[in-house]
Amino acid sequence: MDYKTDYLQRNLYTLELQHQICKEHIQEGVKLADLVRKYRLTSHSLIHDWLRKLGYLPGRNRRTQVLYIGPENYSSVNKKTDKTKAELSEIAALKKELEDAKLLAEGYRRMIEIAEKELK
Structure with a gap:
């Protein structure tokens, strides 16, 4: 044209x-x-x-x-999703560890409170 x-x-x-x-x-x-x-x-x-x-x-x-x-950029998108899946599983494991640590800290706090009450 x-x-x-x-x-x-x-x-x-x-x-x-x-x-x-x-x-x-x-x-x-x-x-x-x-x-x-x-x-x-x-x-x-x-x-x-x-x-x-x-x-x-x-x-x-x-x-x-x-x-x-180009195709290299498309293949990197798949790599990112693979990383994302691995990162998501790692995040879930870290959240579980954090919850366990919170429970342990709460247990220690209660033990300290009980010990302080007994000493008074």
Whole structure:
């Protein structure tokens, strides 16, 4: 889709086309210059931005500041949930130990009170 004014011609590319171009470059190894000619892109830096924006490459997209959303980040989410499960079990064990310590402290407090009453 072309958007034209007297001073500027800006091409707007669909998301599907952006994905198609990125996949051609990544999977088939087509050179950036060939893709620029084939799809009549304004520059090869568009493809670099799309690769980052759509998560094909790590790094920030210089136009939208989008973070890399590759598969490594998805696998780290699973690691976080595994850690969370381990942490939850540790928290439960610590709570039980705390309850036991409170009961023991209460027992000692009562023993001290009884001993003080007997000494008076």
